[in-house]
Amino acid sequence: MEIEKKYKIRQLPENLHNYPRKKIEQGYLCSDPTIRIRKSNEEYILTYKSKYGLDPELLQTGCVSNEVEVPLSEEGYEHLKEKVDNYMVYKTRYLIPLGEGLKAELDIFEERLKGLVFVEVEFPSADIAVKFKPPEWFGEEISFDHRFKNTYLSTVENMKELGENI
DSSP states (O other): OEEEEEEEESSOOTTGGGSOEEEEEEEEEEETTEEEEEEETTEEEEEEEEOTTOOHHHHTTSEEEEEEEEEOOHHHHHHHHTTOEEEEEEEEEEEEEEETTEEEEEEEEOGGGTTOEEEEEEESSHHHHHHOOOOTTEEEEOTTOGGGSHHHHTTOSSGGGGOSOO
16 A cells, blocks of 8 residues: 655755656556556556545555556566556655655656656555655655646646646
8 A cells, every 4th residue: 555645845855966867757547446557767557546435534544555566577567558538747856765665756857858856765564654755855745736647747738738737
């Protein structure tokens, strides 16, 4: 199970270049349930996500879904990439430790979504997610704003389609 929260950011952390990062490209073969392919540096992954069978109360704690990840070969990834719906999503993800075993995954989007930046945190339990106090550099929580879901971002042609206050 995946439990995460997403936030806008007030400012980029200092010394961003000192943190580990991943170059990510991903596309979606289906949005309900979510079937995603991802290249993360040189790792290829097929992911299935669904909310089926989850407790409605749990869904109120943040972005929650059942998630299964399976490794792909580069050839399998390239084959499936030709079949994705809409657009590929390109971003650089910085992995920033937050303490207590948590880390911020700061996504800086590229190409047609250049200028979009947000951060997400995955939690080991709903209790920890509910008690989480974001650091000062985090901004407004956007976990329930559909415009920040990567499945939605794969459907927009450019940043203007995301509307105001992004």
